[in-house]
Amino acid sequence: MQLDFKARELTIKLVYYGPALSGKTTNLQSIHQLVAGDVTGRLMTLETKDDRTLFFDLLPLTVKASKGLQVRVKLFTVPGQVIHNATRRLVLQGADGVAFIADSQRSETKSNASSFVNLRQNLTENGIDPADVPLVIQFNKRDLPEIRTDAEIDALASRGKEPVFKAIAVRGVGVIETLMGLLENTWRHLEKNHRLEEKFGIETEPLLAELGRHLGVEATAQPGIGR
Amino acid sequence: MSEAPDLTLADVSRLEDIVDKTALTEVCRSFFDLFSIPIRVFSRDGSLIADVHETRAICTYVNTLREGRPACSALVADVKNIDPEDGPIEHPCFTGAIYRVVPIDYQGRRLGRFVIGPYFPAELKQVPGSLLVLDPEIDGEKARTALGEMPRVRKETAERLAAHLTRILDLIIFSGHRSFLTSEMHVASVRESFRSLAEKNAALQEAYDKLKELDRLKSNFLATVSHELRTPLTSIIGYSDMLATGIAGDLNAEQAEFVETIRSKGDHLLALISSLLDLGKLEQGRVQLSLVYVDAAALLDEVAKTVAPMATQRNVHIDTRVEAPLPRVKADPVRLRQVLFNLSENAMKFSPDGGTVTLSVRGVELEPDGGGDDAMGLVLMAAPQTALELSVTDEGPGIPDDEIERIFDAFYQVDGSSTREHGGTGLGLSIVRRLVDAHGGHVWVESEVGHGTTFRFTIPETDE
Numbered sequence: 001m002q003l004d005f006k007a008r009e010l011t012i013k014l015v016y017y018g019p020a021l022s023g024k025t026t027n028l029q030s031i032h033q034l035v036a037g038d039v040t041g042r043l044m045t046l047e048t049k050d051d052r053t054l055f056f057d058l059l060p061l062t063v064k065a066s067k068g069l070q071v072r073v074k075l076f077t078v079p080g081q082v083i084h085n086a087t088r089r090l091v092l093q094g095a096d097g098v099a100f101i102a103d104s105q106r107s108e109t110k111s112n113a114s115s116f117v118n119l120r121q122n123l124t125e126n127g128i129d130p131a132d133v134p135l136v137i138q139f140n141k142r143d144l145p146e147i148r149t150d151a152e153i154d155a156l157a158s159r160g161k162e163p164v165f166k167a168i169a170v171r172g173v174g175v176i177e178t179l180m181g182l183l184e185n186t187w188r189h190l191e192k193n194h195r196l197e198e199k200f201g202i203e204t205e206p207l208l209a210e211l212g213r214h215l216g217v218e219a220t221a222q223p224g225i226g227r
Numbered sequence: 228m229s230e231a232p233d234l235t236l237a238d239v240s241r242l243e244d245i246v247d248k249t250a251l252t253e254v255c256r257s258f259f260d261l262f263s264i265p266i267r268v269f270s271r272d273g274s275l276i277a278d279v280h281e282t283r284a285i286c287t288y289v290n291t292l293r294e295g296r297p298a299c300s301a302l303v304a305d306v307k308n309i310d311p312e313d314g315p316i317e318h319p320c321f322t323g324a325i326y327r328v329v330p331i332d333y334q335g336r337r338l339g340r341f342v343i344g345p346y347f348p349a350e351l352k353q354v355p356g357s358l359l360v361l362d363p364e365i366d367g368e369k370a371r372t373a374l375g376e377m378p379r380v381r382k383e384t385a386e387r388l389a390a391h392l393t394r395i396l397d398l399i400i401f402s403g404h405r406s407f408l409t410s411e412m413h414v415a416s417v418r419e420s421f422r423s424l425a426e427k428n429a430a431l432q433e434a435y436d437k438l439k440e441l442d443r444l445k446s447n448f449l450a451t452v453s454h455e456l457r458t459p460l461t462s463i464i465g466y467s468d469m470l471a472t473g474i475a476g477d478l479n480a481e482q483a484e485f486v487e488t489i490r491s492k493g494d495h496l497l498a499l500i501s502s503l504l505d506l507g508k509l510e511q512g513r514v515q516l517s518l519v520y521v522d523a524a525a526l527l528d529e530v531a532k533t534v535a536p537m538a539t540q541r542n543v544h545i546d547t548r549v550e551a552p553l554p555r556v557k558a559d560p561v562r563l564r565q566v567l568f569n570l571s572e573n574a575m576k577f578s579p580d581g582g583t584v585t586l587s588v589r590g591v592e593l594e595p596d597g598g599g600d601d602a603m604g605l606v607l608m609a610a611p612q613t614a615l616e617l618s619v620t621d622e623g624p625g626i627p628d629d630e631i632e633r634i635f636d637a638f639y640q641v642d643g644s645s646t647r648e649h650g651g652t653g654l655g656l657s658i659v660r661r662l663v664d665a666h667g668g669h670v671w672v673e674s675e676v677g678h679g680t681t682f683r684f685t686i687p688e689t690d691e
Contacts, residue, residue, distance in 0.1 A: 002236060009336075013236055041334050042401050046409050055412040058237055062335030072335040074236055086419035087412065094235035 001096050001190055005200060011072040012190070013094055014182055018101035019108065019115035020052075020080035023140040026169040027101060028059045028075055031179060034172050039063060039214050053079040056091045063214045065207055073183070080115070089122045097134035097186030099178055104139045104147035104166075134185040138165045138178045180217050184208055234415055237408055242270040242331065242338045245403035248277060254395060255279040262388060263378045264346050268331075268396075270339040273307065283345065285322050285373035294362040311340055315389055320345055322370075323355040324377060329389045333400050341396065343389060347377040450507035453500045460500065464493040502654040509661035516559040516665055518689070523588045523615055524549045526560065530567040531586060534575065543578045545571075550589035554613040557689040562662045569655040570619040570682045577623030577680070585620040593687060614668070614685040625676040634672065635660040659684070 002011040016024040025045070032043045039061050046055035061073040076095075078088040092098075100119065102112040120130040137160075139153055150166070157164035163181045167174025187208060196202040239245055255266045255277045265280030289295035298321060306318050306326045315329045324345035331339045354371050380388075467490040469475065471483065478486060508514050527547045538545045567586065574584040593612045626634060635656050663670040663684045670684035 011236055011238070042397075044401070044405055044408070046405060046412060055409065055416070056237075058408075060334040070335060074334075076237075084416075086423060087416045090234065090412070090415050090419055 001194070003194075003196075003200070007070075008068045009070045009072065010202070011074065012096045012183075012186060013074050013076065014097045014099065014179075014186065015092055015095040016075065016077040016099050016101055017088075017092070017115070017119050018078075018080060019103060019111040020082070022080060022101045022103040022108070022112070022115075023167075023169040024077035024080065024101045025053055025057050027099070027138070027140070027167070027175050027178070028057050028077055030169050030172040030175040031061075031075065032059055034176055035061065035215055052081060053077060054084065055079065055087055061215075063211055065210050067201070069202060069207075071207070071211065075179075085118065085122070088118070089125060092119075092122050093126055095133070096190060097136075097182050099182045100135060100137045101169075102137060102139050104141045104153075105144055106146050106148055109148065134182065134189040136163045136165060136178060136182045136185055138167050138174065140167045140169050140174075142166050142173070143168045143171070176215055176217050180212055180215055183211055234408075234411055239333060239336070239338060239400070239404055239407075242268075242400070243274070243276055245407045246276065246399060247403065251396075251399060252277040252279065254399065258388075258392065262380075264343050264380065264388070266341060266343050266392070268339065268341045269307070271337060276339070283324075283373070284376045285324070285370065286345075288369060288373045289322065289358075289361070292362040292364060295365075298361060306342060306344075309340075315386075318344075321355070321357040321361055322374065323347065323351050323358060324374075325385070327385055327389055329393060331393070331396055331400070333397065333404070338400065341392060343385070343392070345377065346380040346385065347374060349379040349381040349384075446507050449503055453503040453507065457497065457500050457504070460493060460497055464490060464497065467493060499654075502658060505658055506654055506661070509658065509665070514562075514662075514665055516562060518557040518559055520555050521558045521560050521563060523553055523556075523617065524551075526563060526567065527586050527588055527617075530564060530571055533564075533568060534571045537572070538575055538584070541575055541578065542580050543575050544581075544583040546583055546585040548585060548587040550587070552590060553588060554590045554615055554688050556615045556686050558615075558666055558686050562665070563686070566659050566662050566684065567617065567619065569659050573655055574619050574621035574623070574680075574682075578621045579623065582622040584622075586618075587620070588615065588617045590614070591616045591685065593685065612687055614687040616683060616685045618681050618683040620679060620681040622679040625678055625680055626672060626674040627676055631672055631674065635670075 001013075003009075016027055018024050028043055032040050041060040041062065044058040045053070046057070048054060056079065057077040059075040061075065063071045063073070065071050076091050078084075078091045098119065100116060102108075123130045123133060137157075139148070141147065153164060153166065163185065165174050165178040165181060167178060169175050187204060191197060191204050197204055251268060255268065256279050258264070258266055259279045259281075266277070267275060267280070268277040270276055286299065289299050302320055306328065309316055309318055309328045311328045311330045315327060318326045318328060320326065322345070324347050326342055326344035328340055328342050330337060331341060354367065354374060358370055358374075359365060359367060467486050470478065470486045471490060505514075527549065531545045531547050535545060571584060571586060578584055591614055593614050659682075660670050663686075666686050668685045668687060670682065672680060672682055674680040
């Protein structure tokens with residue numbers, strides 16, 4: 001997080017992590033399409049080869065909140081391919097929150113798990129306690145055959161501590177909910193650590209409601225399948 | 228660049244860091260060519276990044292007036308310092324012309340502003356009073372003519388032109404930002420990969436050093452233990468020898484047989500321990516070679532004679548073959564004999580009943596080696612070198628390809644079961660290789676499963 005109190009400007013970095021081809025870039029593309037043009041900037045894709053991310057994708061969101069506060073949210077994706085680990089670790093630096101995009105296909109269960117292990121390793125290497133990072137999980141590609149069932153995911157989600165969202169990113173289903181869930185999680189975490197409300201007069205609930213309005217949803221996104 | 232780029236948030240801190248000034252000026256030039264409206268681009272701190280304009284007739288005229296010059300300078304300074312905080316601003320000039328100041332925002336941040344103008348608003352029909360009262364000496368007619376040369380632009384058109392420029396600038400900034408981030412990420416990724424590889428290398432080096440130390444400790448341990456074992460064993464062999472010769476009284480047949488077993492097993496054990504000691508010394512590079520010119524043909528005969536009793540016992544025929552002339556090489560005859568003996572013993576062990584073991588020697592020319600291919604001055608450095616090549620061939624079962632690499636390892640035997648069938652310590656070949664290495668030579672195997680094996684080694688001619 002970067003807070004420029006003089007300029008009334010707050011910047012948050014959110015990172016979309018996950019195994020190769022799980023739909024991280026597609027999430028950003030959908031957000032870019034779904035959110036109003038005065039909120040999103042251009043979607044920047046750095047160095048791709050055969051449509052695969054080499055460095056990262058970047059989607060900036062800018063929300064003019066009340067009291068002249070400008071909230072900038074920068075959404076990054078990491079390259080999912082195993083060989084780009086150094087780049088992944090770099091992109092992860094300074095992340096305020098992480099959305100883990102998992103592939104719902106049963107055959108991808110293992111690569112989801114190993115990418116998650118890799119996320120924890122990279123956080124640790126960057127000097128961050130993985131347990132202390134705001135995290136949401138998205139099960140993407142709900143429209144494909146041979147996927148892990150809703151019942152299966154719900155049962156596991158109720159035992160885990162992170163909010164779990166289901167999505168079909170290519171159709172824009174569930175992506176805003178995931179983003180809003182992550183924003184909310186991240187904001188509460190930042191509020192707890194930096195006491196933004198007390199120190200800077202930035203009130204949590206109204207701000208989340210405002211962010212939600214700009215993204216086109218109600219403030220408190222409930223985990224579950226998107227609209 | 229003034230400060231380190233912020234890769235964490237991938238933010239742009241200064242317009243001039245990511246925009247190519249020449250390209251930007253070209254775009255401004257093209258805009259000017261189309262609409263004849265001057266354009267200037269400023270960074271956030273007010274430095275001029277692009278500037279395309281031509282001095283207007285009215286400006287030239289105003290600057291000739293005593294009151295006009297300072298008024299013009301003050302206005303230009305004003306325009307330069309305007310911060311269009313909440314969006315585009317129209318700033319009027321006393322001539323009636325207009326400057327339009329437009330903010331340049333990128334990813335929610337103010338990066339600078341551009342100014343188009345002066346242009347004359349098409350809506351204005353006459354010379355404004357502010358110009359006519361500027362200086363007592365102003366010539367109204369001259370001023371009107373000069374103003375007439377200024378481009379006339381409707382407010383709506385000016386707004387559209389500014390919006391168009393904003394979009395073009397945004398694209399230029401976006402492209403610049405993208406290539407800036409790409410190159411920064413490239414360098415950062417390489418650096419990060421290097422850092423993590425260097426860490427792994429350090430860990431590997433540490434593990435390697437530990438293993439080397441362990442290996443040294445193992446050799447020491449082996450040498451010490453072998454030495455400590457040999458002393459009492461010598462007594463066991465000596466006393467059983469004395470028993471066998473009847474010094475302590477006659478033995479009956481059964482006792483004699485038992486004593487003989489003790490003695491022969493003792494000998495076997497001694498041989499094993501001696502090999503271990505040898506290996507230990509060789510591993511530590513402590514073997515001293517006494518190099519003299521050797522007669523390889525005689526050496527071959529000698530070894531053949533030494534192994535003859537064992538050959539007879541196993542029903543194996545020993546053949547020697549000498550291809551004269553032989554190069555004169557220096558070697559340690561004792562060690563050379565040991566190598567040939569080990570190889571011959573091995574060959575006999577694996578020979579079928581009635582098979583032949585052939586010991587050969589010949590002169591060969593070694594492949595020139597000037598320090599590896601592509602070495603500097605290879606053609607000069609790679610002088611031809613001759614060597615003595617000795618070989619031992621058997622007609623045994625042969626060695627599978629995948630085992631060939633490992634047979635020179637200590638305690639390795641191709642087939643664990645053959646150890647018991649054929650005996651041996653599993654140290655012979657390992658000693659052979661170390662002895663050949665100590666002579667600066669090379670040992671290798673040629674084998675075909677089912678058709679026998681040939682061990683060859685070279686002893687290079689000594690440089691005088």
